[in-house]
Amino acid sequence: MPELPELEILKNELRTHVVGQRVLELGFPEGKEGDCPVPQWKAAMEGATIVDVERHGKMLVLQLDDGFSLIIHLMMVGQLLLSSLYHGEPSDVRLVLRFVDDQLLVGQVHLKFLRLVPTAGVGELPELKKLGIDPLDGGFTAATLGEMLARRRVKIKSFLLDQRFVAGIGNSYADEILFEARILPTRIASTLSKEEVRTLHANMVRTLERGLELEGSSELAFVHLDGSKGAFQNHFRVKGRKGEPCSVCGTPIQKTSVGGRGTYFCPACQS
DNA sequence: CAAAGAACCTGGCGGC
DNA sequence: TGCCGCCAGGTTCTTT
Numbered sequence: 001m002p003e004l005p006e007l008e009i010l011k012n013e014l015r016t017h018v019v020g021q022r023v024l025e026l027g028f029p030e031g032k033e034g035d036c037p038v039p040q041w042k043a044a045m046e047g048a049t050i051v052d053v054e055r056h057g058k059m060l061v062l063q064l065d066d067g068f069s070l071i072i073h074l075m076m077v078g079q080l081l082l083s084s085l086y087h088g089e090p091s092d093v094r095l096v097l098r099f100v101d102d103q104l105l106v107g108q109v110h111l112k113f114l115r116l117v118p119t120a121g122v123g124e125l126p127e128l129k130k131l132g133i134d135p136l137d138g139g140f141t142a143a144t145l146g147e148m149l150a151r152r153r154v155k156i157k158s159f160l161l162d163q164r165f166v167a168g169i170g171n172s173y174a175d176e177i178l179f180e181a182r183i184l185p186t187r188i189a190s191t192l193s194k195e196e197v198r199t200l201h202a203n204m205v206r207t208l209e210r211g212l213e214l215e216g217s218s219e220l221a222f223v224h225l226d227g228s229k230g231a232f233q234n235h236f237r238v239k240g241r242k243g244e245p246c247s248v249c250g251t252p253i254q255k256t257s258v259g260g261r262g263t264y265f266c267p268a269c270q271s
Numbered sequence: 272c273a274a275a276g277a278a279c280c281t282g283g284c285g286g287c
Numbered sequence: 288t289g290c291c292g293c294c295a296g297g298t299t300c301t302t303t
Contacts, residue, residue, distance in 0.1 A: 075297050171296055
């Protein structure tokens with residue numbers, strides 16, 4: 001779903017196309033405002049200029065020059081589209097930012113996870129404060145991963161999905177990472193050997209970077225600002241491949257459930 | 272506090 | 288054609 005690589009792509013595209021834009025109007029479709037305090041949000045955003053875009057885990061933070069920040073989480077099916085790049089008809093619009101040059105940033109976003117807060121308080125938001133280390137951050141080393149895994153009695157797949165430890169990995173990348181690292185999703189975190197920790201770390205970084213190189217995974221709804229799809233889903237080696245021969249050894253890929261999430265793995269390659 | 276599981280949410284799909 | 292239940296996986300809450 002939209003995971004770290006997809007959000008990183010959107011962050012970069014927003015930095016290129018939206019940073020520097022001044023918001024003329026903030027709009028919600030009639031009757032779809034949800035619980036958003038529309039008048040206050042309009043007052044805070046209209047007339048303000050977007051000066052930076054950051055990513056924290058799977059969350060995007062659009063920083064305005066008047067001291068407010070808009071925080072967006074795409075959940076499973078969210079999309080952001082920019083009218084100057086995208087020429088179709090967005091399907092389920094929930095949020096529209098109109099800029100002074102008449103460009104529209106249109107969002108199909110989960111309003112329950114939309115926030116507008118003072119920029120100074122962004123770091124104190126519970127949703128952001130609880131996030132763990134970013135796997136593409138330089139501080140994320142095999143040693144730090146090893147420290148986090150030690151004494152953790154949770155299944156390694158659940159560990160990867162838990163945003164409090166490492167932020168940004170979701171259900172699709174988790175399966176691909178564990179396949180590449182040749183580690184069973186059900187292994188208990190603390191039982192990984194030093195060598196396995198090193199391999200896991202390397203493949204977390206490598207797999208996420210490969211997702212970036214392939215323009216993200218559009219397995220579900222993810223698209224770029226221009227509506228185009230990524231290609232990583234075409235290179236999945238286990239995700240969604242139940243019964244198909246493993247690309248390494250030919251053994252049929254199996255599907256099981258780990259932590260209530262669909263989990264694909266090769267019973268021969270992963271141990 | 273850690274871990275597991277259920278619940279909530281949205282969209283898509285199959286069955287009737 | 289619609290309705291319904293189910294599944295998907297993002298989060299959060301509840302229980303142990």
